Amino acid sequence: MNKRWRKVAVCVLAFSLMGGSVLFADSVYQKVRVWSNGKELSDGGYFIDGKTYIPAREIDGLVIWSDSGKVKILKPNVHISLFKGDTIFGNVNVGKLKFKALCQVDSLTDDIAGVKISITDPSGNVKDLDSRDLDGAQKDNFWFSTKEITYDFKEKGKYQVGFYMKATRNGDYALVSEKVITALD
Secondary structure, three states, X not given: OHHHHHHHHHHHHHHHHHHHHHHHHHHHEEEEOOEEOOEEOOOOEEEEOOEEEOOHHHOOOEEEEOOOOOEXXXXXEEEEEEXXXXXXXXXXXXXXXXXXXXXXXXXXXOOOOEEEEEEEOXXXXXXXXXXXXXXXXXXXXXXXXXXXXXXXXXXXXXXXXXXXXEOOOOOOOEEEEEEEEEEXX
């Protein structure tokens, strides 16, 4: 009977230490919810030693990973202006509209391979409007003007016009700026 109680005591001690370690590890970091521009980041973040850490891919910017373990985030200033003829607009009526987007990009620190503009309707459907491969010489600041676009604003609500960049010709596009259009009845 003495050996049996020793085994029980050792198991209780081991499980107590494991439980204490789990509790200690849980108190070192805390999972937190993070919002950026009114949208909750899907992966959230972690609060560790008084600082909040979020995954780099969650930032609205172009994330470039290098083989040497460096991460570079490009977040240039992008100003999106929408024109119906010569008139700038931000609100539209439900229905079809012909317009152009003029985007000014500045404070870009690295060359990029391409840009595109897309629109997301209130239901979450995305449509690419225009894109362009660049020769890699687009650094510091440049202008991007779309061709004339005909788009059907089918329902009332908020539409997001997104400006995307990619670092390499075969790379993925990353959102770097947005503008909201409100469609009214």
